[in-house]
Amino acid sequence: MRDLLNDLESGKTPAELDPIRRAQSTIRKPLPKRFYNEVSLSADEEGGFSVQLDGKSVRTPGASAVVLPNEAAALLVAAEYEAQGEHIDPATMPVTRLVNTAIDGVAVHSQAVLEDVLRYSTGDLLCYRAASPERLVALQAEAWDPVLDWAQEHMGAHFVLAEGVIHVEQPREAIAAVSAYLRQKNDPFRLAALHVMTTLTGSALLALAVEAGALDPLAAWKAAHVDEDWNISLWGEDGEAAQRRAFRERDMMAAAKLLAALD
Numbered sequence: 001m002r003d004l005l006n007d008l009e010s011g012k013t014p015a016e017l018d019p020i021r022r023a024q025s026t027i028r029k030p031l032p033k034r035f036y037n038e039v040s041l042s043a044d045e046e047g048g049f050s051v052q053l054d055g056k057s058v059r060t061p062g063a064s065a066v067v068l069p070n071e072a073a074a075l076l077v078a079a080e081y082e083a084q085g086e087h088i089d090p091a092t093m094p095v096t097r098l099v100n101t102a103i104d105g106v107a108v109h110s111q112a113v114l115e116d117v118l119r120y121s122t123g124d125l126l127c128y129r130a131a132s133p134e135r136l137v138a139l140q141a142e143a144w145d146p147v148l149d150w151a152q153e154h155m156g157a158h159f160v161l162a163e164g165v166i167h168v169e170q171p172r173e174a175i176a177a178v179s180a181y182l183r184q185k186n187d188p189f190r191l192a193a194l195h196v197m198t199t200l201t202g203s204a205l206l207a208l209a210v211e212a213g214a215l216d217p218l219a220a221w222k223a224a225h226v227d228e229d230w231n232i233s234l235w236g237e238d239g240e241a242a243q244r245r246a247f248r249e250r251d252m253m254a255a256a257k258l259l260a261a262l263d
Contacts (some may be wrong), residue, residue, distance in 0.1 A: 094254030
């Protein structure tokens with residue numbers, strides 16, 4: 001399924017690309033020179049906004065016109081084009097890549113993308129807890145319990161917790177409730193952003209809480225890394241791992257920005 005979500009560079013989602021290898025690939029391939037001077041927006045009769053470079057509409061890798069549902073979302077893409085220097089570096093354009101994914105991939109395969117997000121809820125990160133040490137148990141509860149409470153209150157989804165990594169089957173009613181809620185979020189741009197945040201965090205519930213405004217994106221990102229940060233506090237941080245995490249965080253925040261602009 002995820003192969004359907006094409007981004008600007010290689011036909012995969014930002015969540016599935018190894019950021020280090022992506023950067024290395026960019027180094028190997030000469031970046032295209034910036035060919036435009038002016039970035040602008042153009043409103044259409046249906047209320048959408050296209051991004052234009054020297055008066056010509058930007059297109060996706062699939063040759064579709066880049067049209068956003070409102071001005072705020074279009075401005076995010078325009079700002080990334082405006083920020084390019086002598087060369088165009090797709091690695092510095094996470095919102096643009098996400099928008100391309102939404103138009104070329106998610107719009108055509110929305111049901112499959114929705115089901116992929118839903119699948120994460122059947123084994124959501126927030127449901128798998130450490131048995132010890134006591135401090136880690138407390139950190140997980142502090143970061144994750146409020147999101148589970150939100151899911152029960154706003155979606156009617158009650159999830160079962162487990163210790164360790166052995167899979168626990170969630171109640172059918174909980175998954176059905178998430179499915180019903182998620183199907184209200186099926187426009188391509190919103191669904192693409194939810195998919196990226198879900199795959200980056202390992203939690204559909206964190207992504208949905210961010211989309212609903214119930215959780216700050218940075219708080220969600222930190223919640224997704226409680227275990228990792230605990231290990232870092234004990235053993236220190238690997239430099240390459242830190243760089244990969246920084247790239248993933250950038251994509252997470254880009255998805256959150258797009259969601260905020262869509263509201």
